Amino acid sequence: MRWAVYILFTLIALAIDASFGGILKIGESQPRFLPCVVVFAILSAPRPYAVRIAMMAGLLADLLSPVLRSDGTQLVVLGPWTLGFALGSLAVVPLRTLLYRRNPISSGFATLVFSLLASVVFVAVWVLRMLLLRDETPSWWPGTGGGEVWRQAKVALVNGLVAVPTVWLLEKTRPLWGFSTAKRVIPGAARDLA
Amino acid sequence: MNATKLLQYLSTRLRGPRLDGALAVLALVLAILPARALAPWTGDVARIVAVPIVPIMHLGMALRERIRPPREVFDPRAPEVIELEMAAERYRTLFEQSRLKTEALERDLAAVKAVRARAGSGGVQLETAAVIGIDPTRREGLVRISLGARHGVHRDAAVILRGDIFGGVVANDPAEFVSLVRPSVRCSLGVRIYPAEGVDADRAPAVFPGTVLKPADGGVWLGDLASDAEVREGQVVRLADDRYGNVSKGMRVGRVRRVLPNDQVPLARVVEVEPLAHLVDEATVVVAIDPPEGTP
Numbered sequence: 018m019r020w021a022v023y024i025l026f027t028l029i030a031l032a033i034d035a036s037f038g039g040i041l042k043i044g045e046s047q048p049r050f051l052p053c054v055v056v057f058a059i060l061s062a063p064r065p066y067a068v069r070i071a072m073m074a075g076l077l078a079d080l081l082s083p084v085l086r087s088d089g090t091q092l093v094v095l096g097p098w099t100l101g102f103a104l105g106s107l108a109v110v111p112l113r114t115l116l117y118r119r120n121p122i123s124s125g126f127a128t129l130v131f132s133l134l135a136s137v138v139f140v141a142v143w144v145l146r147m148l149l150l151r152d153e154t155p156s157w158w159p160g161t162g163g164g165e166v167w168r169q170a171k172v173a174l175v176n177g178l179v180a181v182p183t184v185w186l187l188e189k190t191r192p193l194w195g196f197s198t199a200k201r202v203i204p205g206a207a208r209d210l211a
Numbered sequence: 212m213n214a215t216k217l218l219q220y221l222s223t224r225l226r227g228p229r230l231d232g233a234l235a236v237l238a239l240v241l242a243i244l245p246a247r248a249l250a251p252w253t254g255d256v257a258r259i260v261a262v263p264i265v266p267i268m269h270l271g272m273a274l275r276e277r278i279r280p281p282r283e284v285f286d287p288r289a290p291e292v293i294e295l296e297m298a299a300e301r302y303r304t305l306f307e308q309s310r311l312k313t314e315a316l317e318r319d320l321a322a323v324k325a326v327r328a329r330a331g332s333g334g335v336q337l338e339t340a341a342v343i344g345i346d347p348t349r350r351e352g353l354v355r356i357s358l359g360a361r362h363g364v365h366r367d368a369a370v371i372l373r374g375d376i377f378g379g380v381v382a383n384d385p386a387e388f389v390s391l392v393r394p395s396v397r398c399s400l401g402v403r404i405y406p407a408e409g410v411d412a413d414r415a416p417a418v419f420p421g422t423v424l425k426p427a428d429g430g431v432w433l434g435d436l437a438s439d440a441e442v443r444e445g446q447v448v449r450l451a452d453d454r455y456g457n458v459s460k461g462m463r464v465g466r467v468r469r470v471l472p473n474d475q476v477p478l479a480r481v482v483e484v485e486p487l488a489h490l491v492d493e494a495t496v497v498v499a500i501d502p503p504e505g506t507p
Contacts, residue, residue, distance in 0.1 A: 032264040036271025040279050068231040072238065080257040081264075086246070093253035096242025103235055142242045150245050 018062045018070075019195040023054075026187070027074050030054045031081055041179065046171040048179040051078060052135065055102060056128045056180065057187045059109050060118040061196045067106045075102030075135070084156050097142040101135035108134045124184035129177030136169030318373075319495050325374025326458065326497050335458050336500040338362055340370075342493050343389065352397050354379070354490045358498055359388040369459035369499045370490070377450045377462040378490045381498070390498075394490040395464060400424045400432065401452035402464055404482070407445045416461075421451060424464075424484055432465065432484040435473065440480075442470050448484050458499040463487055 030050040078098040083091035116123035143155040157165040346353035372378040382393040420440035424432030465484040473479040
C-alpha cells in the first residue's frame with residue numbers, strides 16, 4: 018500500500034468533512050467521509066497495517082476537531098478519535114474474511130460498524146478524561162455521554178449510507194493505492210502435473 | 212548517541228502488534244493529559260497539519276455556498292426590519308379597527324332586525340344613528356344623535372337601544388342633520404310590570420300591574436302601585452304608553468329596584484325602577500321614523 022496516497026485521500030476526506038460535508042446533513046447527522054476512506058483502506062491493506070492506518074486517520078481527526086473551552090480558547094486533545102479508530106479497525110479486520118471487500122454495500126456495513134465502535138470509544142475516553150480532570154468539558158457539553166453516543170450512532174448510520182457510493186468511487190482509484198494483489202500459491206495435483 | 216541507541220532498540224523491539232499496542236498506550240496517555248500539558252503544542256501541530264487541506268477546504272466551502280447559500284445574519288435593528296415591524300403593527304391596528312367596526316355593524320344590524328321584527332309591516336322606517344354628544348346646557352340631559360330632518364326624523368320619534376330597550380324620544384323639531392333626544396329616564400312613562408322570568412304569550416297585558424313612572428332624582432323612576440299588586444324586585448318594566456308609537460310599545464324600559472311603602476297613601480306602594488340602559492352610554496341607536504302623513 019502506498020502511504021502517500023492514503024495520507025492524501027485522508028486529508029481530502031478531512032477537508033470535505035470540514036467544508037462540503039454539511040450539505041449532506043440528514044437531520045442533525047452529518048456524514049463523514051473519513052471513516053469511509055479508512056474502512057476502504059483497512060479492507061484492502063495488509064492486515065498488520067490495519068490498526069496503524071486507522072490510528073493515523075484518528076490522529077488527524079483529533080488534530081482537526083478542537084474543543085472550545087469555557088474561556089473561549091481552543092484545545093486539541095489527541096487520543097479520543099485515535100483510540101476510537103483503533104478499536105473500529107479491530108472490529109473491521111475480522112470482517113475481511115466475511116465480506117466481499119470490493120462490494121460497496123459490504124463496505125457500507127463495515128463503515129457502520131467501524132463508526133459505531135469508534136464513537137463509543139471516543140465518548141468513553143472523554144468520560145474518562147472528565148473523571149480524571151474535573152475542569153474539562155467535552156464537545157457535547159452540556160449534553161450527556163449517552164446522548165452523544167446516540168447522536169454518533171445516527172452519524173454512523175449515515176456514514177454507512179454514504180460509504181456505499183464513496184467506496185464505489187474509491188474502487189475506481191484502486192490502482193493508485195498499490196494494494197498487493199499477490200495470491201498465495203498452494204501446491205496441489207494440478208500444479209504438480211504442470 | 213544514547214537516543215540513537217534507544218531508537219534502534221525500539222525499532223527492533225516494537226514491531227507488529229507490539230507497535231500497535233505501544234501506539235495505543237501512547238494515545239491513551241495523550242488523551243488523559245491535562246489541558247496545560249496539551250495546549251502549548253497540540254494547537255500548533257493542528258495548524259501545521261491543516262495547512263495542506265486548507266485549499267481543499269476552501270474549495271469545498273465555496274461549493275457548499277454555491278449549492279446552499281448561507282442564511283444572512285438577522286439584524287433586528289436593520290432599517291428594513293424596523294420598517295417591516297412598523298408595517299406589521301400598522302396593519303395589526305387596522306385589522307383591530309376593522310374587527311371592532313364589524314362587530315359594531317353586526318350589533319346595529321341585529322338591533323335593526325329586532326326592531327323591524329317588532330315593527331312588523333306598519334311602514335315604520337328604521338334608521339341607525341350615532342350618539343355624537345350631549346346637550347351643552349345639560350339641563351334636560353338631552354343627547355345629540357346624527358340624524359336630522361333631512362333623514363325624515365320628526366319630533367317624538369322613538370329611539371331604541373339594543374333592539375329592545377326604549378331609549379327616549381326626539382325632543383323637539385330636529386335640525387337638518389342632528390336631533391336632540393330626551394332620554395327615557397327623563398320621560399313620564401306608562402308601563403306594565405312583568406315577571407323577570409318571562410310571561411305566557413297568551414296572557415293579556417292587562418293582567419299585569421301597571422303604573423305611571425315619573426322621573427326622579429338619581430336617574431330612576433318612581434311610580435305608585437296598588438297595595439294588592441304583586442310586584443317584586445328584579446321584575447321587568449315594559450312600556451305600555453301609546454304616546455311613543457306602536458314600535459316602542461312593549462319594549463323594555465327598566466327593572467324594579469325597590470318596592471317601598473307609600474307614607475301618604477296607606478293602601479298604595481311606591482315602586483322604584485332603574486333603567487336597563489342609558490342613552491349616553493350607547494354608541495349607536497335605532498330611530499323609528501313614522502311614515503309621512505298621507506303615505507299609504
